[in-house]
Amino acid sequence: MELIIVLILIISITLIFLVRWRYNYWKNLGVPYVAPTFPFGNIKGMGKEYSQFELLRAVYQNFKSNSSPIVGLYYYLSPVIIAKDMELVKNIFTRDADHFINRGAYYNEKDNPISAHIFNLDNPKWKTLRTKLTPTFTSGKIKMMFYTVYDVAERFVKKLRNEVEVAVDGEIEIKEFAGRFTTDVIGSVGFGLEINSLDNPTTEFRVHGINAFEKPNNSTLVNIFSVAFKDLARKLHVIQVRKDIEEFFQGIVHQTVKHREDNGISRNDFMQLMIQLKNHGKIDGESLSVGKLTMDEITAQCFIFFVAGYETSSTAMSYLLYEFAQNPQVQEKARKNVQQVLAKYNNELTYEGIKEMDYLLMCVNESLRKYPPVHTLLRYCNKDYKIEGTNCTVKKGQLVIIPAYAIQHDPDIYPNPEVYDPDRFLPEEVAKRPTCSFMPFGHGPRNCIGLR
Numbered sequence: 001m002e003l004i005i006v007l008i009l010i011i012s013i014t015l016i017f018l019v020r021w022r023y024n025y026w027k028n029l030g031v032p033y034v035a036p037t038f039p040f041g042n043i044k045g046m047g048k049e050y051s052q053f054e055l056l057r058a059v060y061q062n063f064k065s066n067s068s069p070i071v072g073l074y075y076y077l078s079p080v081i082i083a084k085d086m087e088l089v090k091n092i093f094t095r096d097a098d099h100f101i102n103r104g105a106y107y108n109e110k111d112n113p114i115s116a117h118i119f120n121l122d123n124p125k126w127k128t129l130r131t132k133l134t135p136t137f138t139s140g141k142i143k144m145m146f147y148t149v150y151d152v153a154e155r156f157v158k159k160l161r162n163e164v165e166v167a168v169d170g171e172i173e174i175k176e177f178a179g180r181f182t183t184d185v186i187g188s189v190g191f192g193l194e195i196n197s198l199d200n201p202t203t204e205f206r207v208h209g210i211n212a213f214e215k216p217n218n219s220t221l222v223n224i225f226s227v228a229f230k231d232l233a234r235k236l237h238v239i240q241v242r243k244d245i246e247e248f249f250q251g252i253v254h255q256t257v258k259h260r261e262d263n264g265i266s267r268n269d270f271m272q273l274m275i276q277l278k279n280h281g282k283i284d285g286e287s288l289s290v291g292k293l294t295m296d297e298i299t300a301q302c303f304i305f306f307v308a309g310y311e312t313s314s315t316a317m318s319y320l321l322y323e324f325a326q327n328p329q330v331q332e333k334a335r336k337n338v339q340q341v342l343a344k345y346n347n348e349l350t351y352e353g354i355k356e357m358d359y360l361l362m363c364v365n366e367s368l369r370k371y372p373p374v375h376t377l378l379r380y381c382n383k384d385y386k387i388e389g390t391n392c393t394v395k396k397g398q399l400v401i402i403p404a405y406a407i408q409h410d411p412d413i414y415p416n417p418e419v420y421d422p423d424r425f426l427p428e429e430v431a432k433r434p435t436c437s438f439m440p441f442g443h444g445p446r447n448c449i450g451l452r
């Protein structure tokens with residue numbers, strides 16, 4: 001009995017010592033930090049009482065006047081870095097991107113091939129895949145898909161008119177409606193399918209897509225475990241995407257590819273480009289050979305195009321429309337901008353015309369600044385990196401957080417940040433600000449592939 005008590009005491013003292021040693025990490029390096037508490041570090045209540053971007057905004061503001069380019073936090077027992085200096089942020093994204101090319105996400109190619117998509121993959125697999133997919137996102141290819149999107153947009157406008165007519169007090173839930181629109185767009189350009197969730201919101205495709213977000217396969221604890229101990233989690237067959245969702249997407253991609261190949265059907269969409277990559281390792285008519293894609297790879301990429309594209313785009317659309325409603329004079333100016341460009345193009349909406357709607361773009365950018373759909377960007381250090389002007393070396397395996405929301409609401413960069421003011425995006429205003437002070441699509445080689 002006494003021996004057990006002694007053992008418990010020794011284990012407890014050792015644990016206390018280890019935790020204190022761990023929580024002295026930033027102090028010992030002389031990096032400013034927020035005092036942690038065991039076991040959550042600095043994230044107690046995150047996700048329930050407050051969101052991550054609120055924590056990061058508070059930390060960013062509190063430490064802004066401190067000359068250190070970084071602030072230290074603890075996520076549970078792990079020391080993580082908040083990059084707050086604009087030069088450092090730029091270097092992490094671009095000049096020194098080879099130290100920070102991964103996001104550190106978990107995927108399991110063997111048991112859950114759909115999770116091995118471009119967003120999750122680490123280098124060098126990521127680089128190989130990005131090289132294969134980049135030619136499918138050139139402006140020429142997007143232009144080719146323009147009328148596929150146009151068709152869905154026409155249905156959207158028609159449907160919107162009907163909904164507004166029958167709505168109580170003229171109010172409709174625009175976020176839900178925009179989500180149905182972006183689902184149909186991505187279903188069409190990504191998978192080559194007529195989803196029509198505008199008319200049928202509970203269509204299987206949309207429900208499975210939403211479930212991929214809202215009904216994760218694992219608890220937060222398992223997710224944290226699988227990110228922290230990736231190899232072990234793979235050995236334990238931990239999967240990220242639910243099997244029913246994986247099977248659903250595998251089924252529709254296989255059917256679509258087979259249908260097109262059996263019937264010699266070709267369409268202006270990503271699916272067609274990916275079929276070309278699958279069969280020839282290059283896009284038809286182009287000389288650059290980038291390597292073949294497998295069926296599993298096609299499925300995983302279609303899946304991530306949907307997951308990464310539909311929610312972000314519908315959030316962006318909703319906030320833009322919200323600000324138009326709040327600021328009728330901005331709305332009017334944007335409308336005039338659209339009408340002028342349309343008049344130049346025979347009153348037809350064209351790809352070239354959209355690119356000339358400069359004021360509209362300023363409005364879009366300002367709502368992406370104020371409400372970035374992705375408020376926090378992550379980079380996982382893959383080789384030690386000495387931060388210039390400090391004694392601190394970011395260690396391999398450490399997480400670096402770029403607080404996009406906080407930077408885009410910094411009153412020193414964007415005075416009166418809560419005010420919606422598209423003129424902030426006049427070219428002469430943009431030129432006054434640091435390069436990476438606007439990052440709704442990230443920056444550098446790992447930025448959003450769907451940016452165009």
Ligand code: HEM
Binds near residue numbers: 306443446447450
């Ligand atoms: C308004 C709409 C969108 C926003 C705000 C957005 C934002 C982002 C952001 C912030 C990232 C991370 C960038 C970084 O870490 O530097 C990202 C990555 C990504 N996005 Fe988007 N996105 C949008 C639309 C789309 C669409 C439509 C697609 C698909 C066609 C897409 C596909 C991807 C993919 C595949 C990645 C991962 C790229 C990689 O790791 O190589 N996104 N997006």
